[in-house]
Amino acid sequence: MTALSYNRDAVPTVRAFMASDAFVRGLMGPFGSGKSSGCVWEIILRGLRQAPGPDGVRRSRWAVIRNSYRQLEDTTIRTVHQWFPPARFGRWKPTDHSYVIDRMRNEGDDAPVEIEFLFRALDRPDQVGNLLSLELTGAWINEAREVPWAIVEAVQGRVGRYPARRDGGATWSGLIMDTNPPDAESDWFRFFEEQDHSAAIAALAAGLPGMTADGFARLFRQPGGLSAGAENLENLPPAYYQRLAVGKSDEWVKVYIDGDYGFVMDGRPVFAEYADGFHCAECRTVPDLPIYRGWDFGLTPACVWSQVLPSGQWIVVDELVSSSMGIDRFSDEVMQHSARHYPRSVFIDVGDPAGTQRAQTDERTCFEILHAKGIAIEPGQQGLAIRLESVRRPLRTLVDGAQPGFLLHPRCRMLRRALMGGYRYRRMQVGGERHADRPEKNRWSHVTDALQYVATRLFGPSLRFAEAGAGDGDKDFNAHPADDRTRSSVTGY
Template sequence: MNTQHPLPAHVVRYVAPPTIARFMASRALYRGIMGPVGSGKSSACSVELMAKALAQAPDHTGQRRTRFAVVRNTYRELKDTTLKTWLSWFPEEDFGPFGSTDMTHRLDLALADGTRLLAEVLFRALDKPQDVKKLLSLELTGAWVNEARELPLSLVEALGDRVERFPSAREGGCTWAGVILDTNPPDTDHWWHRLAEEDRPNNWSFFLQPGGLIEHDGAFHHNPQAENLDNLPEDFYLRRMAGKNARHIRVYYCGRYGFVQDGMPVYPEFDEPRHVAAQILDPVQGLPLYVGLDFGLTPAAALAQRMPDGRWRYLDELVTQNMGMVRFAALLNDLLRSRYPGLTPVIWGDPAGMARAQTDERTPYDILRANGLHARPTHTNDPLLRREAMAAALARSIDELPGLSLSPRCTTLIRGMAGAWRYRRLAVAGFERYDETPEKNRFSHICEAAQYLLVGAGEGQRLLTPEGPAKNRQAKALTGR
């Protein structure tokens, strides 16, 4: 060090909590950390990139050269959250100006050992297809995927093919290379859950931080094992849980896998603890097995029975993607034979299935009949009548039991009813507005199949026919949950 021209000091003090320390010590090519909001995940990833830049071996000129990509799903989130976190740790006045034109922070720092840090940190959003194309043409040392649950696995894997390319082998190569990821908890059907909890592939490591809150007997309490509390206001999690539903608290404050509703649910009448059975519902011999169908390239089937007292029990579902009717009919037959032998299926479907495709003169109903499944179209596909038929069954109570129950086997239907099937929020300033029709997504097909089942079985007509005082006892309608 030249004592006549002392180097400026850039002091960054960071003490890693236990889970983050294990995350930083991992040598896996892909490393992911999941935790509740406020647990310090983004700060940890920012510090980790800088640590790897400093650890890069100097080349023959004494320069430690690295290039990192920091990726987020949208430009707005990248600028408002990810970039702000980075610059809070490595401010421009100490580490050099940030280039807002090309969204790159170029660091050129003289180090105390006489070497020089030359690092490029490229902040990239994926709003448009051309953004993805540009990202996947980069030559990188490493990458950080911020809020990884918002990105497809294919992109994360492709990023892994772009790292360990800068500096090149002839320039000394990379001392470290890899992809680090952080996220709030996704749902259990997300790729993160599959890789972290089920597949556990080689060269992937996942780390789970303790939640800020823990749940006991339906109540939420402070978790003494929570991390990063020294950097949070007092009672950070307890004060924020007020007014939040339990699903939101479990995901964002307890750090547990789960689904958080966005938009307005099609069925606000649905109450998961009430309407989802505690254990798998078995079929009752001697009762018809109703089947509701929705068609298209994502055909779905819902299976249910109506009990003698009028209660509906949804027993099972068949959910597919990108599948033709011939294959779907075969799968439905297999399901009926294997799980519901001896029961007579009564099958109802979307009236739109009566239309013939341009490439096939047969309708979906023709294909079903050819496979021994005698399905009929409902008399209407009026979306309002279908919704109200389901809502009435949900609101009904019979001898203090719910008028509609779902077996735990109906995983996609439960998710859809819980809010994944929704009216999309419109971008209107000043007040909340929603689209007039429910969003078409992977939950809508099974939910509509469940509706066709009820309409075909007469629940729609029941709504339109006043009940006389002399009729047999019917379900008592409730206005609330």
Template sequence: MSDLVLTEFFDYEPLPEDMVYKPSDTVNNFMQDFTFVSLIIGAIGSGKTLGSIMKWYYLIHLQEPDNNGWKRTRTVVIRNTTVELKDTTMKSFSEWFGDDLKINWSNLTALYEDEEDKVHAEILFRALDKPQDMKKLLSLEITYAYLNELRELPAAALYNVTSRLGRYPSPTMGVKATHACAWADSNAFDQEHWVYKLFFDNLPSNHKLFLQPPAMLDDGSVNPDAENLENLPDEYYGDYMLGKPQDWIDVMAKVKFIPLQTGKPVYPEYNDKLHCVDEKQVRPPDVNIALICGGENGRTSAVVFGQVDAMGRLVIFDEIVSEDVGAMEFGKYVKQMMQADYGAYRHMIWLDIAAGSRGQVTDHTQLKVWNNLGLNCKLVKTNKPDIVVEALKAKFNTLIAGSPAIMISSKCKTLRKGLNGGYQYRRVNVSGDKYAEKPDKGKYSHVCNALEYLVNGMGAGRELMSSSKFKALANSGKQFSGGRAFKK
């Protein structure tokens, strides 16, 4: 049994005398909350996982006894993969409760019994490696559920498991679950994540969020209000952070809800502080100059709107992003938006070459559908990544009269997230830093593709291909990666 300290905050103190545990204020409130679903979010090292484990220990002692005088409970503990389940979650349970918790590592089960207090607590450890694992959650008869690292789990995991709460103990045993509930812990995540939308945008009345203070402040110093500092090594948020990417520090230590890069950004040349301009400072488009737009229709459809200003800079001032809509439906929405906001402007929308191909279900191409709607569309000459990507990189690396050659309005939130690293090359599952040759198709790829088509339609692709450097590299068979060659 671990030598840890018992907290004085509990109204009921079930911990043995040799177990000393004193939670921080946020963790303590989280542990004693019996809302149907509760979530604690904090920095790495903030003590949230241990708090979740101790919440289980607290709850199993609060269960009302059955006909035989035993407090019987059954808890499912969920992690995204079996490896992480065994290496982290189960290991944490084992380290804290030792031989008092009988763990079957093969069957992924555990049993805790306390003869003196008449506690009989079963644990079912479950990983969601395969699609069928999700369905198995629907057959459980449980009292509680603990979802470890909720951001790594699909929304269906929470939906499925909460439908099984309070099924054990059964009324035939003379008692029901005293506090049937589910709880979870997590590091921060992107604002587009399903967890953010559930707990920040549309919090149900029977859900509760506990947010720990960030461990680090924006100036890089340790937050004096950070929790669990006394149990961490010295300089944990100092020397331990050296060499780590800024986005990792922002998410894991500063608890910022931004995308965390898991691959290699397609556009590391993009600097949000340099290329982004406040939408209030963006001049309205000149009605005498045609709008240049780029469009992409896929699982996530997108159109970006731009215009070249008097200095020759490309200003991207608006975006439309929609999910799971067809070419016709999205085209109608784009037309309505353009009529409402940009009805007096001439425009050109540049589309991917694939927009000129017939679909499997219809003989109509996206190009034909959109042109029939009155949207003035043309196809770009190429969609080869080594051309469209490098052409946009060249824009990011070019200055005109001391200002970036391309500027993005702060209004274009999805586009900026993509350029900030959401649009990336997927890491390949081999040793070392190996990445796929083509950018990954994800929720940020389509809006970034739309910008690529816009820039390509302007002629940047032709400018790139006509450069002597590109021709030399193309003839050599090497991949082009020299955006700065075009800096003016």
């Protein structure tokens, strides 16, 4: 019996996901984007392509994992059965939570096919033991953000073990996962967005011949539901995402409709305009243009490297953030990093105006220390309103018709998390949704301040008139609170 039809053209990201042979693949997107259906079909197509064993049968076995049996029964199993009803395609054993599809053939091929689904609920790390006896071809973790990462790691050791090598082995083995976007502090984010798999693969080159980082792990991100590239719309009710967004918080819309990473926090993002899926991508500097370095001082100094391209796009390509380090030693780190990664570039340096304040220890300012090293740093604008608006201006801008006016390289991990919500307005301990009137000083604020000082140099001049009419309320927005422990009690910066 042949399979039902599945229109992959409606979900181009899912199509690319299914075309990949990476050992670990993640599929991330908004509500209703066809992620689960794509994973079901991926298992079926892999099962149909499994090479026949000695007896001529194409056998494969797949664990399907969700965080609870209630979720498995209400959603995951239901999705599998909707596409491939047991009455038509195979044998469903509800007491074992297993389903064997054995009434399906490749077109023009009489080889029997057996695709076995083992549905398992694993929502705690101590349930890893439940996996140790499984011999699998592959596994699918449905709504992976709800499953502990220890289980994700353990599953990788159980795949590729069925069929046994003596029976020909698995034609392809691996782990597929789908999810709504998880938190930016999650293990998923660290695995797919931060870890350098190429370095680990190179260290194990003898045991992984021909393996590349993309061959080991790949993340596929679907467009947001309100974007021009939204997927699976033909299978959703009219205006599905527009109606879904009504009455929801900005953070909810960001995760479940825009398909962007969230940030678990008790507060409101300062730069709500930042959309990680749109504003974060690999980028590189143009050799003949100057690079702007933005500096923030204090006991947690930070520096960001950025450039304005001929198109007007502002790209941020690098960052350095430290703790318990004075400006003398930190500036050496910045100079070494610049010489190593941008050896032929000309730098324009803009920093925290507090760096002009004189220390009581040796009476030298941060600016004087940098000037002595040949770094011709100048102060950025100090008012909070102009600093924030100078960053928001490119975040809201499009260049060349559809490209973001602001682009952040993924290597800027601290700044990326800051823009996703770590840099925030603190929620007030009162009734209702009230927040502080200026951003909280926390571990995310210093690198973001460094960005703002450069932004005032690049985009601030056109905003000065607007701030001049804003009144005197912004005068002390840049003042540092007395309990900011990352600031020196001696120098004040």
